[in-house]
Amino acid sequence: MPILEIAAKYTTYAVMAVILVFALGVVTLRNLFHCALCLAAALIGTAVLYVVLQAEYLAAIQILLYVGAVVTLVIFAIMLTEHLAGKTVRQNNSQSLPAIAGLLGFVSLLTALILKTPWPVTPTALQAKVLVMGLGKALMGDYVFPFEVISIVLIAALIGTVVIAKKDQPEEKA
Amino acid sequence: MTLFGWGVLKGMGVTFKNFLTSYFRKPDEGGIFTVQYPEEREGTAENYRNFPFLVYDGAPEKIRCVACGICERECPPKCIHIEMELDAAGKPARKPAVFDIDYGLCMNCGMCEEVCPFDSIFMDHAFEVAAPERQIGLVRHKKELLKSNEYFREIRPALASAIDQKRKAVEEKKKAAAQPASSQSSGGTGSL
Amino acid sequence: MTITIPPTIRGIEFSADMLFVTAKAWILTLLGRFLPDWLIVLASITISGVVILCLGPLIMMYLTLLERKLIGRIQNRYGPNRVGKWGLLQPIADGIKMFTKEDIVPAKADKVVHLLAPIAIVVPALMIFLVVPFGERMTAVNLNIGLLYFIAVSSITILPIFMGSWASRNKYSLLGGMRTAAQMISYEIPMTLAVVPVIMMSQSLSTNTIVLTQEGSYDMNWFIFTPWGIVGFVIFFLCATAECNRPPFDLPEAESELVAGFHTEYSGMKFALFYMAEYMNAFTLCGIAVTLFLGGWQGPFFPSWLWFSGKTFVLICVMIWFRGTFPRFRVDHLMGFAWKFLLPLTLINILLTALWQFTSNLAAWLWSILILGVSLWTLVKLNRTFVPEKRHYLLES
Numbered sequence: 001m002p003i004l005e006i007a008a009k010y011t012t013y014a015v016m017a018v019i020l021v022f023a024l025g026v027v028t029l030r031n032l033f034h035c036a037l038c039l040a041a042a043l044i045g046t047a048v049l050y051v052v053l054q055a056e057y058l059a060a061i062q063i064l065l066y067v068g069a070v071v072t073l074v075i076f077a078i079m080l081t082e083h084l085a086g087k088t089v090r091q092n093n094s095q096s097l098p099a100i101a102g103l104l105g106f107v108s109l110l111t112a113l114i115l116k117t118p119w120p121v122t123p124t125a126l127q128a129k130v131l132v133m134g135l136g137k138a139l140m141g142d143y144v145f146p147f148e149v150i151s152i153v154l155i156a157a158l159i160g161t162v163v164i165a166k167k168d169q170p171e172e173k174a
Numbered sequence: 175m176t177l178f179g180w181g182v183l184k185g186m187g188v189t190f191k192n193f194l195t196s197y198f199r200k201p202d203e204g205g206i207f208t209v210q211y212p213e214e215r216e217g218t219a220e221n222y223r224n225f226p227f228l229v230y231d232g233a234p235e236k237i238r239c240v241a242c243g244i245c246e247r248e249c250p251p252k253c254i255h256i257e258m259e260l261d262a263a264g265k266p267a268r269k270p271a272v273f274d275i276d277y278g279l280c281m282n283c284g285m286c287e288e289v290c291p292f293d294s295i296f297m298d299h300a301f302e303v304a305a306p307e308r309q310i311g312l313v314r315h316k317k318e319l320l321k322s323n324e325y326f327r328e329i330r331p332a333l334a335s336a337i338d339q340k341r342k343a344v345e346e347k348k349k350a351a352a353q354p355a356s357s358q359s360s361g362g363t364g365s366l
Numbered sequence: 367m368t369i370t371i372p373p374t375i376r377g378i379e380f381s382a383d384m385l386f387v388t389a390k391a392w393i394l395t396l397l398g399r400f401l402p403d404w405l406i407v408l409a410s411i412t413i414s415g416v417v418i419l420c421l422g423p424l425i426m427m428y429l430t431l432l433e434r435k436l437i438g439r440i441q442n443r444y445g446p447n448r449v450g451k452w453g454l455l456q457p458i459a460d461g462i463k464m465f466t467k468e469d470i471v472p473a474k475a476d477k478v479v480h481l482l483a484p485i486a487i488v489v490p491a492l493m494i495f496l497v498v499p500f501g502e503r504m505t506a507v508n509l510n511i512g513l514l515y516f517i518a519v520s521s522i523t524i525l526p527i528f529m530g531s532w533a534s535r536n537k538y539s540l541l542g543g544m545r546t547a548a549q550m551i552s553y554e555i556p557m558t559l560a561v562v563p564v565i566m567m568s569q570s571l572s573t574n575t576i577v578l579t580q581e582g583s584y585d586m587n588w589f590i591f592t593p594w595g596i597v598g599f600v601i602f603f604l605c606a607t608a609e610c611n612r613p614p615f616d617l618p619e620a621e622s623e624l625v626a627g628f629h630t631e632y633s634g635m636k637f638a639l640f641y642m643a644e645y646m647n648a649f650t651l652c653g654i655a656v657t658l659f660l661g662g663w664q665g666p667f668f669p670s671w672l673w674f675s676g677k678t679f680v681l682i683c684v685m686i687w688f689r690g691t692f693p694r695f696r697v698d699h700l701m702g703f704a705w706k707f708l709l710p711l712t713l714i715n716i717l718l719t720a721l722w723q724f725t726s727n728l729a730a731w732l733w734s735i736l737i738l739g740v741s742l743w744t745l746v747k748l749n750r751t752f753v754p755e756k757r758h759y760l761l762e763s
Contacts (some may be wrong), residue, residue, distance in 0.1 A: 003404045004404045004407060004408075031476075033476075033479075033532055034479070036526075037479065037529065040525055044522075054513070056510070056511050057511050057514065058509050059518075060514040060515050060517075060518040061514070062516070062520070063518040063519070063522065064514070064517060064518040064521055067521070067522055067525065068518065068521030068522060068524070068554075069521075069551075071525065072524050072525070072528070072547060072551060075525075075528050075532075075547075076544075077548065079528075079532070079540070079544065127656060131510065132510060132511055132514075132571055133569075178742065178743075182692075185691050186687060186688075186691050187692075189440045189687065189690050189691040190687065191439055192439075192441070192442060193436070193439045193440045193687075193690075196439045196440075196443075197439070204442070205442065206442050206443060207443075208442075208443055208444055210444070237737055266560045294623060322406065338448050
């Protein structure tokens, strides 16, 4: 069905364009809340790209973690910060020139790496489909150690919150 | 300690019972209270008083009102307007030619009923008096205000029968006074 | 002219069970006579899409009526019964009213976001319909990550609520939005964890496969007939009630405190869209609960779609029953309930399921009940309300 494939191809390009627009919005818009919403839209767009690439699991996790958790956290932070949500803030400061220089360096490094890497695009690799079952087995089998290490980070974060949220001890009487 | 969550289940039991009983119980035993107004009505209490009306005996021409104007004068919000009917000779006919009550002004005090010496104006049970506009829509003319004594007896039987008896007694007294003394004396001797 | 049964349909046996599947196949074969293949694919998607797009609002409309009727009966009233027989046309009258109402936007509101919020909130609500198995072979998209998709999509619902609450520039809206976010994030965690035992037992994330594993004798091998199933179902259902902001978890729109919560500044059709999303969420969450624990469309004698809709209907009635019974939670109680009671219980439930997987017999029943009883007792003890000691102040003479 060539027509459908062509349509899917151009839809993918359109999605990419939309992601770019929203990504630009994240860094250029002057209202922080709008920026956060643009971030959410860009992340959802990325999830759509994953779906197009037949990585549904990754797409669902992307939405669950990034849109459902991270963006919500960001919005919470914006709302809890006094007098920030409504204001229009400038997104750039006097350090923009050095920042651009650094960015250019990073981008050139990345491009060099991408061009250098041999991409083994073979028909079998294209046909391979990662099932959820396989991912689960990999996480619980081969990669169980990194998986468990990451959980330590989570525990650390939880303990950290408890420490921060705990009431201070009453000062001893002189 | 009672079982955890028992109170929750008990509460749900209460509402479920209410739900079921609403289908087959009577209002006082846990059924539905709602009276679906236009189709169903609760009867009004006998002494419920709302908006005055004029009583006539038999036919609308035999109106009790003599257009004395006492109610017009006594009415606190001045919602009554009366004009005396004049006969061919230009003399007052002791009948109202115009009798208007503005229901929009009336405050249902019942003063007119109390002051009327001719037992002609009484408070009605009417409460469906909506009108599309307030200036003249709520003004009731003589034609609409006239209601038969039978209607009066129907809505307020106790008061109506008392009034009827009083009127009958007065009428008989009047009759007795108008008739020649012979009949009265004969009756009198009979009783004596 | 006679319509011959197309050959593709002959494979499917014509029964009440397959009524809708056959109908769709029939339409597609009919279209196949004069349309190219690629259009047929599109048509197949369109038919499912249109059915869902019509089903969502229709369900919402009649859920409002059902809710008003049932709540009325619980409170000894008739519900709406004026428009049409038994008030059956009431939702349509409401719809007309909503459409013709003036759309008021606050002067200082963020106009674009204010407009986008109600539109955006309907999208995830409709998207969840995709993975709900309405009957045998009646899942719109049989994703192999269906359950994960459901969790992911339902987690987006927070964003439009934030948008609406923030763009209204109203303190009640903002407070309602914050409460919603806090509540939904909190209840999402026990809800997700309550689903884990089901995934463990069925070894699949696909909603269709989960239903298929509950087949058994008389199609009655439902997960709720196991100790972990009951606990999981109760937790999931409570969290679902909290997720769609229904009483007793309706703090985000607590009328007595916040006017109407995050949709205070909405009127007309925008307001209706918020309501639509809420009711469609209630339906889909009940549908997912049925899929996960009550055997989905499995059941003896009746067609599969009837079983599914019947079970979902019962669950929705229970939600309405909750609304008719319970007063609203207090904010700290709400949070405490999710984090201190439901979350530990789900973790215990996961452990229990892991043990159950190896030994499922009568003895297993006994010790599961024992474990659950002990853990429940401990949790209740730990969660008991703290009543400060009453202080007496002596009057100085």
